[in-house]
Amino acid sequence: MSSVPLAVTVPVILLLMLWGALWGSFLNVVVYRVPAGLSIVRPRSRCPACLTPIASWHNIPVVSWVWLRGACASCTAPISVRYPAVEATAAVLALAVAMPWLASTWGGDSLQWRPLVALVGEQGFVFVWLAIALIDADRFEVYDAMSLPLPLLGLALAAVVGEERGVDWQASGIGALVGGAGFALVSWSYGRISGREGLGLGDAYILSGAGALLGVGALPAVIVAAAVQGLLFAAGLLLVGSRASVLGERGIASARHLALPFGPFLVVASVQWLLLHRGLAAVLPWAVD
Template identity: 40%
Template sequence: MLTTGAGLFGALIGSFLNVVIFRVPAGRSIVSPPSACGACGAGIRPWDNIPVVSWLWLRGRCRDCGAKISARYPLVELGTALFFAVVGWWLLSAGSANGWGWAATLVVLAAFLYLAAISVALALIDMDTHTLPNKIVLPAYPVGAALLGAAALLASEPARLLPALVGAGALFGLYLVMALVYPGGMGFGDVKLAGVLGLYLGWVGWGSLAVGTFAAFLLGGLFAVILVIIRRAGRRTAIPFGPWMIVGAWVGMLGGDAIARAYLTMFGLV
């Protein structure tokens, strides 16, 4: 039920994220005016704003003028729903394995669903505009710290707070050095995002922090090489790194400890 509920909630959040992804880079309010058709300006009726279902019912076109509605909108809604369901399942399993009570599990869930939501928004905004807006990144520091701090205390695991703080500081520092040494290859938006991801990775565990950090560079590097090979990019083409930081971080959070243990076992270190 928790997983299903998280998925349904994710579909609703995905609908809101479509607004965030479009309006925040343009400097527009995300609450006013209400959503409207970009072609004719007609307001979106509540029954035409049901995630995924409304787009299918309208066959991807505006009810008033018939203009095409991008398939990206339902894909964001569906993708966010699946993402939230996976995160819900993962945390329910983690809560059961670690003996967390329902209060602790729900606060942990809130913390990581918040990260999942801004992950979707930031990844798509970065792909569209090559920016990571401060309006989304900076509030994630106090919100993430408050939720993760409360979760650690409710779960009777205050020891999680130390690696969380170390992770935030270490990744922020690492990306800051790279941005100063090679300004063209790393932006300060990436630096600010790194601290948020390090906070969450460290809270999950040291193995997750290590794997999540490495995975970002591995996956981003492979993607860049593939683009060069298929001639979709050159050696000087700017490729947004934020999405790969986010993907790498989630690889670390969802499977980092298992990957780290397998790696250490392979070399006989554990």
């Protein structure tokens, strides 16, 4: 960001975080309504307890929840902390994804469209991944309508801004194929050998999108990082020994019957690679080539 004027830097950072928080607010709607089979457009947001429509000034991301002390303005029913947490997470991710692109997007006295396309495309991926991870954590489901377009978006980005992103269409196409078909084959083989369902096809769709966006070379690191973090998370639950719900509003795990969806960990690992691989390439070029 050194080439971006200081007078521009702070407003841009604030706008990016506001942009992300607004998307986070929308993702909260998606995560709640899509599994319930409800429209994501109508009706307007309302309190889940008293069904009173939420006024626009009570629907400001993060700020309104803090101002209202986490309660409905009409009936004072508690509002889950997950809503502002998702909004804040989306705000931080929007900024983090944009950081490597800000200087090249500014490009002197005008915006440069190619880095801007790369920035918006990567943000779109991250926002959809966040929704997928939250729904999978709640329901052990990955919706095709969310996951299947991602490989196509990754291929489109590779075709348009592959040079800027360092992922050409060959790496993107092979990544989508290997990530999807390879993972599906592993899941099918596990099911045939063990006689029980292992990793679902939804995970294959997530990995196909990751391969398309990040390139085939990122897949081994993404899979290993997801597996390690999933195992560490499960080990932590077992060590704590709690039987209470520990993730998601409906809960997905207990120490007695431990079951974790793999999708959220694939999403976390994919986002980690997206945000960190450029720095890793500078320090350990052999690890990412």
